[in-house]
Amino acid sequence: MESQHDAILDLARAQGLLRPRDLTALGLPRVALTRLVRRGQLVRVGRGLYALPDRPVSEHASFAEVARKHPQGIVCLLSALRFHNLTTQSPFEVWLAIPNKARAPRMDYPPLRIVRFSGPALTEGIEAHMIDGVPVRITGVAKTVADCFKYRNKIGLDVALEALRDAWKGKRVGMDELWQFAKLCRVANVMRPYLESLT
Known part of the structure; x- marks a missing residue:
């Protein structure tokens, strides 16, 4: 499970923003997103969009x-x-x-x-x-x-x-x-x- 979480966090670092379908393409369980949000390792920035809590955010x-x-x-x-x-x-x-x-x-x-x-x-x-x-x-x-x-x-x-x-x-x-x-x-x-x- 930790390796799945690490893979998801790496993906978030690479892509900036994650959608649940990005995980499906890699065979990772979508439920892991909810767990990572609960732990504070990801934040939900919008419906179906997740990101790292400390990611730099531009004006755009x-x-x-x-x-x-x-x-x-x-x-x-x-x-x-x-x-x-x-x-x-x-x-x-x-x-x-x-x-x-x-x-x-x-x-x-x-x-x-x-x-x-x-x-x-x-x-x-x-x-x-x-x-x-x-x-x-x-x-x-x-x-x-x-x-x-x-x-x-x-x-x-x-x-x-x-x-x-x-x-x-x-x-x-x-x-x-x-x-x-x-x-x-x-x-x-x-x-x-x-x-x-x-x-």
Whole structure:
């Protein structure tokens, strides 16, 4: 039993966050999670998510929690802006892009705001970042800016303009990249006057 507990704790160190199904894949009993929580060697950070009690937690820990439970989701829009330091807003929800026909994931915490993407909008401009030991898929800067213009009715044109200005001023994006994603997200006509005013 102790060797099982050690194996689970090693897994928690390696992955940052554990799900019960991670144990099943290794032939370890799920009930061991409950025992380790009782002993104080693991903590339950959310429904079906466990971690070491002393693990370092970053300001983007909620993204790691969402990614561990829903690895196909992509952190986008306001959450991606926050990650890239392109907004002063701090959304309480995690904005998550999923495929058009996928079932919407549910979590008690953190709350999710689901957006549906399809085709190249779902696959292009996605970066993988390690957050608290968990690989998290997040839209890149140029894609995030274009997405903000596409979803300007949900998040506000002022937010999209702030993101564009900050990304450009901070030399985080080039004009070619912005045009590429403006076309991909079908907002080239909307973005054109703002892009032209930058040059």
